[in-house]
Amino acid sequence: MNKLNFLQPDKNNLNTYLYTGTILVALSIFIVFLNSFFNKDLTSFLPGTLSFFLPLILGFIGLHLIRIDYSGLKFLDSINKNINTNNFNAFLSLLIVFVVIKSLPPLLSWFILDANIAGDSKDVCTGSGACWTYIKIWFNRFMYGMYPNAEQWRINLSFIALAFLGTIGFFATEKFKKYLTLYYVVVYPVIAFFFIFFFISGGPIFFDFSYGIIAAVISVIIGFFIPSKFKMYYFIIVPITLYILLKYVFFYEELIELGKLEALEWVETGAWGGLSLTFIVSFFCLIFCFPIGLFLSLGRRSDFPIIKYFSIGMIEFWRGVPLITVLFMSSVMFPMFLPEDMFIDKLVRVIIAISLFEAAYVAEVIRGGLQALPRGQYDAAKSLGMGYWKMHILVILPQALKLVIPGIANTFLALVKDTPLIFVVGLLEIVGMLNLAKTNPEWLGFAMEGYVFASVLFFIICYAMSKYSYNLEQKYKTER
Amino acid sequence: MSDKIIQITEMNKWFGDFQVLKNINLEVEKNKKIVVCGPSGSGKSTLIRCINRLEEHQEGSIIVDGNELTADTKDIEKIRAEVGMVFQQFNLFPHLSILDNCTLAPIWVKKMPKKDAEDLAIQHLEKVQIADQASKYPGQLSGGQQQRCAIARALCMEPKIMLFDEPTSALDPEMIKEVLDAMVNLAKAGMTMIVVTHEMGFAKEVADEVIFMDEGMIVERAETKEFFANPKSDRTKLFLSQIL
Numbered sequence: 001m002n003k004l005n006f007l008q009p010d011k012n013n014l015n016t017y018l019y020t021g022t023i024l025v026a027l028s029i030f031i032v033f034l035n036s037f038f039n040k041d042l043t044s045f046l047p048g049t050l051s052f053f054l055p056l057i058l059g060f061i062g063l064h065l066i067r068i069d070y071s072g073l074k075f076l077d078s079i080n081k082n083i084n085t086n087n088f089n090a091f092l093s094l095l096i097v098f099v100v101i102k103s104l105p106p107l108l109s110w111f112i113l114d115a116n117i118a119g120d121s122k123d124v125c126t127g128s129g130a131c132w133t134y135i136k137i138w139f140n141r142f143m144y145g146m147y148p149n150a151e152q153w154r155i156n157l158s159f160i161a162l163a164f165l166g167t168i169g170f171f172a173t174e175k176f177k178k179y180l181t182l183y184y185v186v187v188y189p190v191i192a193f194f195f196i197f198f199f200i201s202g203g204p205i206f207f208d209f210s211y212g213i214i215a216a217v218i219s220v221i222i223g224f225f226i227p228s229k230f231k232m233y234y235f236i237i238v239p240i241t242l243y244i245l246l247k248y249v250f251f252y253e254e255l256i257e258l259g260k261l262e263a264l265e266w267v268e269t270g271a272w273g274g275l276s277l278t279f280i281v282s283f284f285c286l287i288f289c290f291p292i293g294l295f296l297s298l299g300r301r302s303d304f305p306i307i308k309y310f311s312i313g314m315i316e317f318w319r320g321v322p323l324i325t326v327l328f329m330s331s332v333m334f335p336m337f338l339p340e341d342m343f344i345d346k347l348v349r350v351i352i353a354i355s356l357f358e359a360a361y362v363a364e365v366i367r368g369g370l371q372a373l374p375r376g377q378y379d380a381a382k383s384l385g386m387g388y389w390k391m392h393i394l395v396i397l398p399q400a401l402k403l404v405i406p407g408i409a410n411t412f413l414a415l416v417k418d419t420p421l422i423f424v425v426g427l428l429e430i431v432g433m434l435n436l437a438k439t440n441p442e443w444l445g446f447a448m449e450g451y452v453f454a455s456v457l458f459f460i461i462c463y464a465m466s467k468y469s470y471n472l473e474q475k476y477k478t479e480r
Numbered sequence: 481m482s483d484k485i486i487q488i489t490e491m492n493k494w495f496g497d498f499q500v501l502k503n504i505n506l507e508v509e510k511n512k513k514i515v516v517c518g519p520s521g522s523g524k525s526t527l528i529r530c531i532n533r534l535e536e537h538q539e540g541s542i543i544v545d546g547n548e549l550t551a552d553t554k555d556i557e558k559i560r561a562e563v564g565m566v567f568q569q570f571n572l573f574p575h576l577s578i579l580d581n582c583t584l585a586p587i588w589v590k591k592m593p594k595k596d597a598e599d600l601a602i603q604h605l606e607k608v609q610i611a612d613q614a615s616k617y618p619g620q621l622s623g624g625q626q627q628r629c630a631i632a633r634a635l636c637m638e639p640k641i642m643l644f645d646e647p648t649s650a651l652d653p654e655m656i657k658e659v660l661d662a663m664v665n666l667a668k669a670g671m672t673m674i675v676v677t678h679e680m681g682f683a684k685e686v687a688d689e690v691i692f693m694d695e696g697m698i699v700e701r702a703e704t705k706e707f708f709a710n711p712k713s714d715r716t717k718l719f720l721s722q723i724l
Contacts, residue, residue: 374569374571376567376569376570377571377573379565379567379571380565380567380572380573380630381573382532382534382560383534383560383563383564383565383634384560384561384584384589384633384637385557385558385560385561385562385585385589385590385637386557386585386588387557390588390589394584395573395584398575399573399574399575402575476575478574478575478619
């Protein structure tokens, strides 16, 4: 075996081994690179099979030669430690590098080099690559669905306003920090609700919205002059009175028309669509399914049989049926049970259905967290004189929810990716719009571009959510 | 009557078919320190958990500070607030700092202003000598420090009675002393205490009376000196011969 000693790299001839090895690895990568990017085969003089495997063999030997322990060179050591620990790992590393190099050119050419984005009809798409013109032309539809072009500023404005209101937490001063939870749990969803259903929806309902706002603003302004002793009653009575006065006594609606101020045009929810609908559905389902799930999980552990079995029934029912069936039922079966003259908007029904469906999953995830807590935490909280709600709000839930952040993030991501299913009731969010666009006779044959586009969008949304959940985990980490 | 703060009469308790406590009669006067000892599984812990109604008893009556504990005691929380409890496993709230652990119940249960609650907490933390750790989290403290914090947390509710459920059993020998010191100081300050423990040294030093339990029954109850000098029952003698 002594003859083979020169194959065993050692520290004494570091440079010799290092240079030989590096050159061999570089050569192997170079061969694959040329082959893949310029279609030139350097090794064509060799027999077919050998020529095919030559880069792998060269690189393998090269990596073997530079595998020197404690060489003293930082870079070399880190390579050896991470990708070159033994022959098998070296082989896998090489293979991965080669596969990446091999697959880059076709991807690059499809995405960028051979792709088209100029022009505004499908005639410009002559290359073999992607036709981004398709996405460009349809972009508006993908974002807003059938929402009238002239009214799209309402969606933009609402989303910008909501995004801004959502970031308020970061700017809150110490004094207002303690109200933040209340703000995010109660106030913010209500504001969002008003924006979506009055501003984006518009129509006659917009008047109600404006009465509400005017009544609220006036009562808040006057509220400053009311002694705090009566404030409680004041804020219950006055805004409602003002609202009724505006609506039924002053006929504000007519005043507006007299002043040639037109109300926002009504856009029915059937026309909403695209990415904005994805956001709307996801947002409302998220904020509704969480509290419902929370109460179901507490209910399932309750001592009262009625609450307990109701919760178990709800959870098992919603977990037991497929989402697509639930959606179908909500749109076809549910209206049959309603009185004739009663009508609930399709979008509202869908949001309720998805929320209840996902709430069952959230409930089970949270129950996992509740079970993970030691019984001593309950004992300690009880022994300090806390009742059921104080114990849960102050001691149990903060710990349990912290434990299940990954699980809840998981459920929420699944929820966002389930939203395309609302096509079964005729609501077209982004994937629905893609399916519609790809069957347009003018634009046949670009399904691929559309799905890639949607994948990228979904990936961005979901990745952001998962990053955020990871941040939350870090933020609430108090162990050691 | 007036100075009997705990009265237990003919109390029985079952876990399923298994009877853990048999015909318990116990009266504790105000400011008395009582040590409960006995082999494991003898029902000591269950007994003091019943006093706090962390466990329900099925027969007999338990009267704590004039309130009888029954299934429909609506203000059970009020009674619990008057009875502090320290556990074997500390049971601090890991998501809150030491200071917040101590102020949580006074603020939310007793509706104490935050500032007052913090002052009170610091005061009690100083008594158990961990005021300098107030901003840390329980996970960052040693076992002995955690247990002292748990004592301070219970004291912050200003209870009339303190129950200790094997407070030193989960600790290293070195840390046992610091916790016992804190308990001795508390005893000297005149708190009514019921302590389940195997620390006979502690019993000799502070206890007024010692109760020996076996198989769910109170076998012997005697003044401390009497208990250690001439125990009456054979079971007690056997136990003492093994533990001392």
